[in-house]
Amino acid sequence: MNISLNGRVAIITGASRGIGLAVAHRIHEAGGSVMLTSRKADNLAEALASFSSNLDRVATATGHVGRSEDAQHVIDATMERFGRVDILINNAATNPYFGPLLEIDDTRLQKTFEINQASIIYHCRAAYNAWMKEHGGVILNVASIGGLGPEPGIGWYNVTKAAVIHITKQLAYELAPAIRVNAVAPGLVRTELARGLWENGESEISAHIPLRRLGEPDDIATICLTLVSDASSWMTGQTVVVDGGTINQPTGGVG
Numbered sequence: 001m002n003i004s005l006n007g008r009v010a011i012i013t014g015a016s017r018g019i020g021l022a023v024a025h026r027i028h029e030a031g032g033s034v035m036l037t038s039r040k041a042d043n044l045a046e047a048l049a050s051f052s053s054n055l056d057r058v059a060t061a062t063g064h065v066g067r068s069e070d071a072q073h074v075i076d077a078t079m080e081r082f083g084r085v086d087i088l089i090n091n092a093a094t095n096p097y098f099g100p101l102l103e104i105d106d107t108r109l110q111k112t113f114e115i116n117q118a119s120i121i122y123h124c125r126a127a128y129n130a131w132m133k134e135h136g137g138v139i140l141n142v143a144s145i146g147g148l149g150p151e152p153g154i155g156w157y158n159v160t161k162a163a164v165i166h167i168t169k170q171l172a173y174e175l176a177p178a179i180r181v182n183a184v185a186p187g188l189v190r191t192e193l194a195r196g197l198w199e200n201g202e203s204e205i206s207a208h209i210p211l212r213r214l215g216e217p218d219d220i221a222t223i224c225l226t227l228v229s230d231a232s233s234w235m236t237g238q239t240v241v242v243d244g245g246t247i248n249q250p251t252g253g254v255g
């Protein structure tokens with residue numbers, strides 16, 4: 001099946017690099033128009049330069065996802081530029097704290113909550129009011145396999161990702177049938193966000209992944225493309241794990 005997104009418009013948050021930029025390229029190749037967003041205009045200019053054709057179908061807007069007024073600005077800019085918002089991909093996230101849950105300071109606790117979790121409500125609400133309420137649409141949230149169980153060090157980030165998985169279920173329930181809402185849960189992917197987790201000891205980490213390598217942004221992007229297309233038109237409220245088999249391993253339990 002050839003996936004076509006001709007005539008559709010997608011907003012991708014955190015699209016200046018990594019998974020977000022890879023998803024934007026896949027959607028653009030499939031004929032869609034893409035609005036790339038992130039905090040920094042310089043990063044977005046670099047991302048824009050990675051597109052070599054059909055530049056009329058690519059635009060950028062700066063915005064901090066953890067601020068509702070910035071989310072509104074991004075949706076307004078998309079409506080102004082392309083006149084519609086068919087697809088919203090809530091991808092941007094942060095992980096400013098590594099350590100036990102009860103030792104996190106309030107500032108980083110709040111920041112992680114705002115950027116990873118509240119941001120999804122800000123963007124969905126603005127896209128809903130501007131376009132999807134009347135015309136329908138597709139929302140895709142980027143969660144993490146960390147949201148599926150406990151892990152050392154990145155516990156608070158993982159709590160916010162568990163919330164992303166639940167927000168996906170709740171919104172899918174509330175917005176059906178006109179709007180589909182799904183999520184993708186990547187394992188460890190070679191990006192800046194996760195550099196601290198893979199840079200030292202990649203071969204050791206890879207040895208523990210059944211498919212024996214880290215994920216690349218495009219491993220996630222191809223699945224995202226399917227999830228936002230009509231190929232997934234009878235699917236909502238689900239989280240698709242893409243992790244090289246990381247969580248599909250013996251538990252070590254007895255019996």
Ligand SMILES: NC(=O)c1ccc[n+]([C@@H]2O[C@H](COP(=O)([O-])OP(=O)(O)OC[C@H]3O[C@@H](n4cnc5c(N)ncnc54)[C@H](OP(=O)(O)O)[C@@H]3O)[C@@H](O)[C@H]2O)c1
Binds near residue numbers: 016018020
């Ligand atoms: N990499 C992994 O191993 C992995 C695993 C599981 C899940 N994920 C998830 O995948 C998603 C993408 O992460 P990635 O690994 O591709 O990260 P990345 O390469 O570091 O890219 C992050 C993007 O988000 C933007 N960004 C950061 N903070 C932002 C904010 N407050 N407001 C708006 N944009 C912001 C960055 O651009 P600016 O700096 O210009 O703002 C950049 O475009 C995240 O939801 C992450 O949790 C990643």
